[in-house]
Amino acid sequence: MHTLDDIVALLQSCENEEQFARLQEEALATTLREIGPEVHFRGLIEFSNICSRDCFYCGIRKSNKKVERYCLSAEEIIELAEWSAKQGYGSIALQSGERSDPAFIDFVEETLRQIKSKTRSAALLNGLGITLCVGEQTKETFQRFFDAGAHRYLLRIETTSPSLFRQIHPSKQSLQTRLRSLEYLKEIGYQTGTGVMIGLPGQTYEDLARDILFFKEFDIDMIGMGPYLSHHDTPMSLYAEENQKNRLHIFKKSLAMIAATRIVCPKINIAATTALQTIDPAGRIDGLRFGANVLMPQTTPPGFRRNYLLYEGKPAMDENAEETRLALEREINEIGRQVSKNRWGDSLRFYEKVRSASGSPPGK
Numbered sequence: 051m052h053t054l055d056d057i058v059a060l061l062q063s064c065e066n067e068e069q070f071a072r073l074q075e076e077a078l079a080t081t082l083r084e085i086g087p088e089v090h091f092r093g094l095i096e097f098s099n100i101c102s103r104d105c106f107y108c109g110i111r112k113s114n115k116k117v118e119r120y121c122l123s124a125e126e127i128i129e130l131a132e133w134s135a136k137q138g139y140g141s142i143a144l145q146s147g148e149r150s151d152p153a154f155i156d157f158v159e160e161t162l163r164q165i166k167s168k169t170r171s172a173a174l175l176n177g178l179g180i181t182l183c184v185g186e187q188t189k190e191t192f193q194r195f196f197d198a199g200a201h202r203y204l205l206r207i208e209t210t211s212p213s214l215f216r217q218i219h220p221s222k223q224s225l226q227t228r229l230r231s232l233e234y235l236k237e238i239g240y241q242t243g244t245g246v247m248i249g250l251p252g253q254t255y256e257d258l259a260r261d262i263l264f265f266k267e268f269d270i271d272m273i274g275m276g277p278y279l280s281h282h283d284t285p286m287s288l289y290a291e292e293n294q295k296n297r298l299h300i301f302k303k304s305l306a307m308i309a310a311t312r313i314v315c316p317k318i319n320i321a322a323t324t325a326l327q328t329i330d331p332a333g334r335i336d337g338l339r340f341g342a343n344v345l346m347p348q349t350t351p352p353g354f355r356r357n358y359l360l361y362e363g364k365p366a367m368d369e370n371a372e373e374t375r376l377a378l379e380r381e382i383n384e385i386g387r388q389v390s391k392n393r394w395g396d397s398l399r400f401y402e403k404v405r406s407a408s409g410s411p412p413g414k
């Protein structure tokens with residue numbers, strides 16, 4: 051059992067070169083021992099930047115009138131899904147701004163069904179694995195998406211500190227609602243993912259350690275988290291200078307968060323996110339070295355990527371998806387890891403829970 055103080059100590063090691071190197075070694079050893087060297091790819095499809103929320107940190111918030119809004123058609127999304135399947139990714143992550151209008155829900159449900167039916171093949175008997183990431187929804191909506199074929203869902207809590215959560219969201223949004231949504235996802239049977247932003251103004255090591263304790267207590271299956279990066283067309287651009295000045299520190303803290311999460315929750319899936327790469331071109335590979343085992347290579351067509359700017363400086367804007375994949379695979383092999391092919395790459399922790407609930411001894 052790790053206490054709050056233990057986790058704070060792990061995180062603080064990012065301030066000392068030697069301790070940081072030891073943390074990295076421990077996290078990597080834990081990864082290899084508990085889940086092995088494989089890295090799972092999810093073809094990332096950012097299918098729409100239309101959003102009904104107004105989060106103070108996010109570049110595609112509703113009130114940002116400078117963003118040109120788009121929504122890919124079902125055909126375009128399916129084409130990207132099929133492309134991902136052809137690359138051997140095994141899974142996709144479908145992500146968009148948050149909407150809860152009936153037209154959107156119908157659209158997502160129908161698109162999920164089509165993706166599932168069109169990506170069944172000899173290599174993928176049950177079609178592509180799908181992680182959905184379209185924000186807070188009602189339990190009924192989550193259920194419809196599950197029935198249509200999404201089996202993993204990512205909904206970031208952003209921070210478990212009630213005061214920080216209030217500072218970065220409009221008063222309409224609440225930590226309780228977010229938590230309830232996560233409970234629904236779990237009850238329905240999704241592999242449930244969450245995550246936080248690292249380096250928020252005023253966030254302490256203790257806040258971050260409590261986030262990790264929450265991951266453990268909730269028994270989360272997957273994590274996607276990364277540095278907070280300022281965007282000039284948001285209310286939080288107030289902190290842009292501070293954010294800019296601290297980037298290297300925030301980067302290290304993010305790697306320490308990945309490492310500490312791996313040590314505390316050894317069998318979950320942890321993604322090395324694009325935000326890491328924004329600070330350092332090798333950031334996602336560093337994420338893997340510190341305990342991550344999932345990567346989400348971009349598949350969104352370059353023309354649309356420019357409009358999916360949650361934060362500034364988002365990398366690989368002009369790269370095409372094929373180049374992204376080849377470069378990533380090479381880098382992964384260089385650090386002695388392998389990309390898994392044509393598999394869903396599910397969270398081992400999820401199956402551990404399923405097994406123990408069904409009464410058979412673990413490990414069978």
Ligand code: 5AD
Nearest residue numbers: 107108109206277278279280360361
């Ligand atoms: N910096 C870093 N991450 C951000 N996100 C949104 N805006 C930013 C930002 N400025 C993250 C949030 C959200 C996810 C889709 O992107 O954590 O849940």
